[in-house]
Amino acid sequence: MTTIAEFMTTDHKSCDDAFAVAEENALDGDWGKTETAFNAFRDDMARHFRMEEDALFPALLSAGGPSGPVNVMLMEHEQIRGLLEQMATAVTQKNADKYGGLSETLLIVMQQHNHKEENILYPIADQVLASECAALLGRMQAV
Amino acid sequence: MKIASLSTEQAPPISVPLRFFAIAPAFLALAALLLAIADGNPFANLHAPSQIAATHYVTLGFMAMVMVGAVQQLLPVVIGSPMPAPRLVAWFTFLPLIAGVLALSTGFMLGRTELLDLSWPLLGLAFLVFIAASLTSLAQAAAQNVTKTALMLSIVSLAGAVAFGMLLARGYAASSPLPYAKLAAAHISLALGGWVLLLSIGVSYQVVPMFQLTPNYPKWLTTGLAPAIFATLLLHVALLLAESSQHWLVVIVEVSFWALACCFAVVTLRLQNQRRRRVADATLSFFRLGMFSLLLAAAFSLAALILPSAGEQLRTLSALAFIMGFALSLIQGMLYKIVPFLVWFHLFRGGAKAIKVGVPNMKEIIPEAWMWRHLWLQGGTLPAALLASQWDAAAWVAIPGLLLQGVLLSYGVFTGITVYRLTLKRIEQAEI
Numbered sequence: 343m344t345t346i347a348e349f350m351t352t353d354h355k356s357c358d359d360a361f362a363v364a365e366e367n368a369l370d371g372d373w374g375k376t377e378t379a380f381n382a383f384r385d386d387m388a389r390h391f392r393m394e395e396d397a398l399f400p401a402l403l404s405a406g407g408p409s410g411p412v413n414v415m416l417m418e419h420e421q422i423r424g425l426l427e428q429m430a431t432a433v434t435q436k437n438a439d440k441y442g443g444l445s446e447t448l449l450i451v452m453q454q455h456n457h458k459e460e461n462i463l464y465p466i467a468d469q470v471l472a473s474e475c476a477a478l479l480g481r482m483q484a485v
Numbered sequence: 486m487k488i489a490s491l492s493t494e495q496a497p498p499i500s501v502p503l504r505f506f507a508i509a510p511a512f513l514a515l516a517a518l519l520l521a522i523a524d525g526n527p528f529a530n531l532h533a534p535s536q537i538a539a540t541h542y543v544t545l546g547f548m549a550m551v552m553v554g555a556v557q558q559l560l561p562v563v564i565g566s567p568m569p570a571p572r573l574v575a576w577f578t579f580l581p582l583i584a585g586v587l588a589l590s591t592g593f594m595l596g597r598t599e600l601l602d603l604s605w606p607l608l609g610l611a612f613l614v615f616i617a618a619s620l621t622s623l624a625q626a627a628a629q630n631v632t633k634t635a636l637m638l639s640i641v642s643l644a645g646a647v648a649f650g651m652l653l654a655r656g657y658a659a660s661s662p663l664p665y666a667k668l669a670a671a672h673i674s675l676a677l678g679g680w681v682l683l684l685s686i687g688v689s690y691q692v693v694p695m696f697q698l699t700p701n702y703p704k705w706l707t708t709g710l711a712p713a714i715f716a717t718l719l720l721h722v723a724l725l726l727a728e729s730s731q732h733w734l735v736v737i738v739e740v741s742f743w744a745l746a747c748c749f750a751v752v753t754l755r756l757q758n759q760r761r762r763r764v765a766d767a768t769l770s771f772f773r774l775g776m777f778s779l780l781l782a783a784a785f786s787l788a789a790l791i792l793p794s795a796g797e798q799l800r801t802l803s804a805l806a807f808i809m810g811f812a813l814s815l816i817q818g819m820l821y822k823i824v825p826f827l828v829w830f831h832l833f834r835g836g837a838k839a840i841k842v843g844v845p846n847m848k849e850i851i852p853e854a855w856m857w858r859h860l861w862l863q864g865g866t867l868p869a870a871l872l873a874s875q876w877d878a879a880a881w882v883a884i885p886g887l888l889l890q891g892v893l894l895s896y897g898v899f900t901g902i903t904v905y906r907l908t909l910k911r912i913e914q915a916e917i
Contacts, residue, residue, distance in 0.1 A: 362762045443848030453695040
């Protein structure tokens with residue numbers, strides 16, 4: 343059976359792929375393709391955050407999971423949203439330098455965040471939510 | 486499972502790592518100046534006093550300075566365990582390291598034994614504080630991961646390298662009858678093969694996949710590589726210090742060490758070839774130059790075993806490829822990622838005020854064009870240094886190259902610090 347950690351790690355990788363395509367297009371100066379790729383990336387990120395904020399984190403907290411790490415993750419979601427907003431402005435302005443600097447920053451923030459989730463938070467979730475894992479994965483996919 | 490390791494608050498104050506990164510490039514410039522005033526061609530004989538002095542400006546003043554600062558940042562963030570008393574540890578490492586390396590290199594350069602006698606207690610203090618604090622942090626970390634193992638073995642190797650180094654400096658100062666060649670070989674083996682290579686490996690496990698979206702290092706490699714390298718180093722040191730040891734055994738141990746080092750370089754290059762992030766990146770290019778240099782260092786060392794008549798020259802080339810090519814490329818490339826990210830990260834913690842003022846992104850903190858210029862300079866300095874060991878004229882390309890690298894890196898780091906200070910001031914003055 344798929345674990346929460348496996349499912350969410352796969353989703354991180356798919357967000358990474360979308361990130362890489364958008365960045366490559368922006369630095370190539372192909373703004374038509376960049377807009378499409380960036381919107382796809384932003385949508386992927388928004389869906390991933392919804393899976394966590396609307397389904398996984400509430401389930402974890404109500405099952406007695408630790409609130410401290412969840413709050414740290416929520417704070418980092420806000421950091422990432424802030425950077426995505428600035429990147430959207432760079433796409434509108436067709437500013438490759440600005441986009442490149444922001445995507446470089448976002449990449450490290452995002453990778454550190456993913457690393458913490460994949461190595462600490464998701465394994466905790468798999469432990470705490472073992473009995474309702476299948477139902478929870480279903481709710482997350484439906485988001 | 487250590488929940489607290491999710492907290493960003495565990496990162497030390499920005500001044501802890503930045504002080505090390507700010508001063509380190511000055512030692513590259515100092516090394517170049519020493520080489521410039523040395524008699525003859527300093528690259529031809531790595532055992533000449535002026536070359537020993539310059540080498541320690543590079544290995545201690547630059548490399549160890551950056552590495553010691555980086556580990557203090559890295560342990561809390563990657564291993565999830567803060568260093569005890571981070572500010573105190575930083576000062577008691579930073580100041581004696583600067584004073585110790587200045588005394589050591591000046592002592593060698595001028596042949597002043599009292600300076601050598603001053604240097605080894607100072608360096609001993611700096612490293613003792615650093616090693617004790619790092620091992621405490623590692624021992625307290627609940628997380629078990631491959632980076633933790635590599636870092637621990639790297640720091641244990643450093644302890645050995647420092648012990649041999651102190652013994653050598655004390656021995657030179659007191660003209661003690663010591664087996665200098667054997668002790669120096671053990672010192673170099675643990676310092677470069679252990680402290681530098683194992684730390685690079687531990688850090689690469691984290692940053693290579695992170696910066697370029699490559700696949701992770703394979704499990705067979707991350708589980709076995711660092712312990713295997715450490716074991717070959719211990720065997721090497723034991724064989725060096727033994728009264729008599731079989732030559733073939735030494736050869737097997739050396740070949741094993743270089744085979745493992747090559748394995749790391751080849752796997753890293755292959756992972757980077759499979760990266761999903763395809764955009765040009767100066768740190769990636771520095772890293773790749775470093776890995777090719779590591780392969781070159783291995784080739785020279787293995788050639789020295791096959792051609793004993795040219796052994797001395799080939800070992801000199803290997804040491805130059807390792808220090809000037811592998812270590813310098815990796816460290817400089819990493820600094821161009823770490824410094825802008827630290828500045829951004831600490832400014833962003835200013836919260837709503839920071840967002841209102843606007844935190845510069847990483848490429849606005851150190852301009853990318855400078856990083857590429859530095860990469861080209863490094864790409865030119867390295868072959869010149871290798872050629873200089875055989876051809877005197879090339880030294881006059883390598884020396885200014887090294888000097889300019891110190892200046893460029895210094896400019897980059899201070900630009901980052903200036904952006905940090907100015908933006909922080911604006912954040913503090915801003916009203917919501």
